[in-house]
Amino acid sequence: MSVLIYTENFDGKFKKTTFETVSYGAEIAHQMGTTAIALSLGSVADNELLTLGNYGASKVLKVNDARFSNLDNQAFAAVIAQAVEKEGANVVIMSGSNIAKAVAPRVSVKLKAGLVFAVSGLPKNLSPFTVPKKVFHGKAFADVVIKSPVKIISLAQNSFGVKENRQTAVIEAFDAKIDDAAFKTKVTSVEKSTGKIILTDAEIIVSGGRGMKSADNWKPLEELAGILGAATACSRPVSDEGWRPHSEHVGQTGKIIAPNLYIACGISGAIQHLAGVSSSKVIVAINSDKEAPIFSAADYGIIGDAQKVLPELIGAFKKFKAEN
Amino acid sequence: MNFDFTEEQIMIKQAARDFAKKLEADVIERDYKAEYPTQHIKELSNLGFLGMLVNPKYGGGGMDTISYILAVEEIAKIDASVAVIMSVHNSLGCWGIEAYGTEAQKEKYLPQMVTGEKIGAFLLSEPEAGSDATSQKTLAEDKGDYYLVNGTKNWITNASSGSVFLVIAQTYPELQHHGINALIVDKDMPGVTIGPHEDKMGMRSSDTHSVMFNDVIVPKENRLGGDGFGFKIAMKGLEGGRISIASQAVGIAQGAYERALQYSKERKAFGKLLAEHQSVAFKLAEMYVKIENARNLVLKAAWLKDNHKPYGLAGAMAKQYAADSAMEITTEAVQIHGGYGYVKEYHVERLMREAKLTQIYEGTSEIQKIVISRQILRA
Amino acid sequence: MKILVCISNVPDTTTKIKLTADKTAIDLANVQWIINPWDELALTRALELKEASAGKITKVSVISVGNQSAEPTIRKALAIGADDAFRVNAEAKDAYFAAFQIAEAVKTEAYDIILCGIESSDYNGSAFGGMLAEFMDHPSVSSVSNFEFAGEVVKVNREIPGGYEVVEPALPFVAIVQKGIAKEPRIPSMRGIMMARQKPLKVVEAAPAEAMTEFVAFEPPQPKAACKMVDPANVAELVELLHKEAKII
Structure with a gap:
């Protein structure tokens, strides 16, 4: 019996979401009276692997194999399933990332293990094993029973938090048995914008809606994001108009985000938009329409034209940053 | 009796609603600038709304009147100008040729009309004769193998965008309305001149x-x-x-009602939501009942038409009641919005201007009452 | 070459979510049903690919697991342009069950490309596509935001943090798609709607299978506290509140 946590690395480094997943897995292991084992695929330095101990992992299985530097769903799933079987794990924890979405379902079928996505907290019950999850993008919550002997949980980002729980982790090399032929997808090129803060990682997001009026008005929004170390995002009409790329669209059919601070500029707050941002810890809304539904979801509001308010805000945040 | 729509009718209504969503983005601007919705009409025809009633033999959708009015209502809810362009093209243009045309005429015109390549217009009103078709001043003199047409037609929807004109003109003035002919006139025939664009109160697009x-x-x-x-x-x-036109009026009323409903659930006055004030709640209730009544009248008229039963009286009742209700409902929607209702941003003032036209064109409300009263007195 | 698009029948995304009195289910009375938005984009892209393929793609089929009440949604997919459809006659108990059923239903059909959306808008699962690929033993690529042919080779963009990777999968494969795969969902044309009933919709009986998960209870979200308004003439107050009250900066 054990809890196995699949840990994602980004070019050999772990991020906050990885530590959150480990923290969460360690807490479940604690509840079950067992140990938390982290699994890492690809090239990650040992001193980086050891940081997983800070969040409660007592063992780190490493598959130091360069073939895992690119995601191949089938091959990754095969190795994770092997590790689960080797460790006799009965709970498998993954993040809520795109990698989890790509791999976890395949592991589920391989192990005949029930899988739940968008889990929003610790199990409510270990027998029957019941986890809470968001449904309808947070318009309701549900309790789901996983009926199979092995259970797979994908944790919604920022729903547990990073919790320190220092353990001395031991690293164990895991010799996964996988043929080259198992890798059936080939990455031929990578396009990555450098130096930009990634939307789903961002602690702060500054977002613009139709109220920004045109693509040319994004300058101050970007400036504010720069000052706050924030990522920029937009509402659906903005990406549909082509003012901003689709990758910046947050909302029900775009990206679901959960930053600490979400600043919505000129976004009216259609129900589909709110579904994608309502997990933000604090929402600030700037809108000229005082009746805009965004204010019902916001913690702080400013009634005013975003284009006029933004320069003021930039000044105020600049002053704050200089003083703090 | 069965009040259920067919699966196709529901799908058509939804398709029209999805299309109409795109109209919302620029409806205020087009109304302000009195700009023709060229791109939207292109999409309207790509989706097949421009020939939806026409027999599939000519490339049309072969749909029933109920499907058609459901689509008109959904479109009018967002943009009545697009609804009237569609309405005149379908109900007057395509219909006229399909119902009364020779096979050669149908084959010549309908395939291009269902694709929107050619838009239809209906030329009846004259400077000195509105909906009164008996006193036509436009002449179509019989010259043996052709008619020589002279005169002026007024208030013609689709006049500059359209190219297939159904022109009502007098050939035998001594026979009065028995001497009137309907001619298909191609807009580019020599001697046809399009007058200046009318700067209208509503339906400006x-x-x-x-x-x-x-x-x-x-x-x-x-x-x-x-x-x-x-x-x-x-x-x-x-x-x-x-x-x-009655279903267009229902759409306008529904659009105003939905906006008023939304607004009254969001806006507070004297410490409570507008909707929590009985005076507002009652207004909404009255709107709701009127719309339901109007829609049912329209649906019944459409049903009669689809079932080849006389629909003249039903259509007149639907048009009069729906148009007059739309005027009342849009006026109340502006009232519920207060000052916001009087500015363009909130749409209801536009809907109010649009509603006014439904009481006037294709037979004023008074004309409808003449039709209705004549029928009930005759009975 | 044949493409299969898996579609799920879900409540309209603007549906106001109500629970049943005993809170064990979502109250689905008076709900308007739609094609899951990501699946609808997948279908749109499949049709675009077929139209651009100069006859190389011979067929786009759709499949869904559901009882008869799902047929209007399936017929909408036919109206949008799919050539034929399958319905596995069963309530889709969970993604595992649905993926198993679809794998069984199409195992002899030899589809070259299978498309489905990355998530369902109702129960927010993201499991179906990967599970289907595993049941069928096909490669899969998830988070696909672009799908092109380069001659005989399929090239898809897989979204990664900060950008995308171009991935070439071996066929047959499952593409699990997200926003961007098609610009916007297609509206069915009048002709498409009238033809939908004439297209084949084959009902397949479900194979024996169990669900792995079960929803046992639901609850509404916690109500949010009222929004605190800040004077636009004094935005410094907002900075102060974020710092001292929300402790977020």
């Missing part, structure tokens, strides 16, 4: 012009129906057109 005919030679083969049949065609056309 549809193009309305006067059209002048100066010694226009129209071949005999372009006559629709028998010699002297024009008045009947015009009356029949208006009979069907009314159902479509």
Whole structure:
């Protein structure tokens, strides 16, 4: 019996979401009276692997194999399933990332293990094993029973938090048995914008809606994001108009985000938009329409034209940053 | 009795609603600038809304009147100008040719009309004769193998965007309305002049012009129906057109109601939501009942038409009640919005201007009451 | 070459979510049903690919697991342009069950490309596509935001943090798509709607299978506290509140 946590690395480094997943897995292991084992695929330095101990992992299985530097769903799933079987794990924890979405379902079928996505907290019950999850993008919550002997949980980002729980982790090399032929997808090129803060990682997001009026008005929004170390995002009409790329669209059919601070500029707050941002810890809304539904979801509001308010805000945040 | 829509009718309504969503982005601007919705009409035709009633033999959708009015309502809810362009093209233009045209006429015009390549217009009103089709001043003199057309038509929807004109004109003045003919006139025939764009109160995104005919030679083969049949065609056309205008009025009213409902659930006054004030809640209740009544009248008229039963009275009732209700409902929607209702941003002032036209064109509310009263008195 | 698009029948995304009195289910009375938005984009892209393929793609099929009440949604997919459809006659108990059923239903059909959306808008699972690929033993690529042919080779963009990777999968494969795969969902044309009933919709009986998960209870979200308004003439106050009250900066 054990809890196995699949840990994602980004070019050999772990991020906050990885530590959150480990923290969460360690807490479940604690509840079950067992140990938390982290699994890492690809090239990650040992001193980086050891940081997983800070969040409660007592063992780190490493598959130091360069073939895992690119995601191949089938091959990754095969190795994770092997590790689960080797460790006799009965709970498998993954993040809520795109990698989890790509791999976890395949592991589920391989192990005949029930899988739940968008889990929003610790199990409510270990027998029957019941986890809470968001449904309808947070318009309701549900309790789901996983009926199979092995259970797979994908944790919604920022729903547990990073919790320190220092353990001395031991690293164990895991010799996964996988043929080259198992890798059936080939990455031929990578396009990555450098130096930009990634939307789903961002602690702060500054977002613009139709109220920004045109693509040319994004300058101050970007400036504010720069000052706050924030990522920029937009509402659906903005990406549909082509003012901003689709990758910046947050909302029900775009990206679901959960930053600490979400600043919505000129976004009216259609129900589909709110579904994608309502997990933000604090929402600030700037809108000229005082009746805009965004204010019902916001913690702080400013009634005013975003284009006029933004320069003021930039000044105020600049002053704050200089003083703090 | 069955009040359920078919799966296809529901799908058509949804398709029209999805299309209409795109109209919302620029409806205020187009209304302000009185700009024709060229791109939207292109998409409207790509989706098949421009020939939806026409027999599939000519490339149309072969749909029933109920499907059609459901689509008109959904579109009018967002943008009544697009609804009227569609309505005149379908209910008057395509319908006239399909119902009364020869096989050659149908084959010549309908395939291009269902694709939107050619838009239809219906030329009845004159400077001195609105919906009164009996006193036509425009002449179509019989010159043997052609008609020589002279005169002026007013308030013509689709006049500059359209190219297939169904022109109602007098050939035998001594026979009065029995001497009227309906002719298919191609806009580019020599002697056809389009007057200036009318600067209208509402439906500003549809193009309305006067059209002048100066010694226009129209071949005999372009006559629709028998010699002297024009008045009947015009009356029949208006009979069907009314159902479509009535559903447009229902759409306008529904649009205003939905906006008022939304606003009254968001906006507070005297410490509570507008909707929690009984005076507002009652207004909403009255709107709701009127819309339901109007829609049912329209649906019944459409059902009668689909089932080949007389629908003249039903259509007149639907048009009069739906148009007058739309005027009342949009006015109340502006009232509920208060000051916000009086500015363009909140749409309801536009809907109010649009509602006004439904009481006027294709037979004023008073004309409808003449039709209704004549029928009930005759009975 | 044949493409299969898996579609799920879900409540309209603007549906106001109500629970049943005993809170064990979502109250689905008076709900309007739609094609899951990501699946609808997948279908749109499949049709675009077929139209651009100059006859190389011979067929786009759709499949869904559901009882008869799902047929209007399936017929909408036919109206949008799919050539034929399958319905596995069963309530889709969970993604595992649905993926198993679809794998069984199409195992002899030899589809070259299978498309489905990355998530369902109702229960927010993201499991179906990967599970289907595993049941069928096909490669899969998830988070696909672009799908092109380069001659005989399929090239898809897989979204990664900060950008995308171009991935070439071996066929047959499952593409699990997200926003961007098609610009916007297609509206069915009048002709498409009238033809939908004439297209084949084959009902397949479900194979024996169990669900792995079960929803046992639901609850509404916690109500949010009222929004605190800040004077636009004094935005410094907002900075102060974020710092001292929300402790977020």
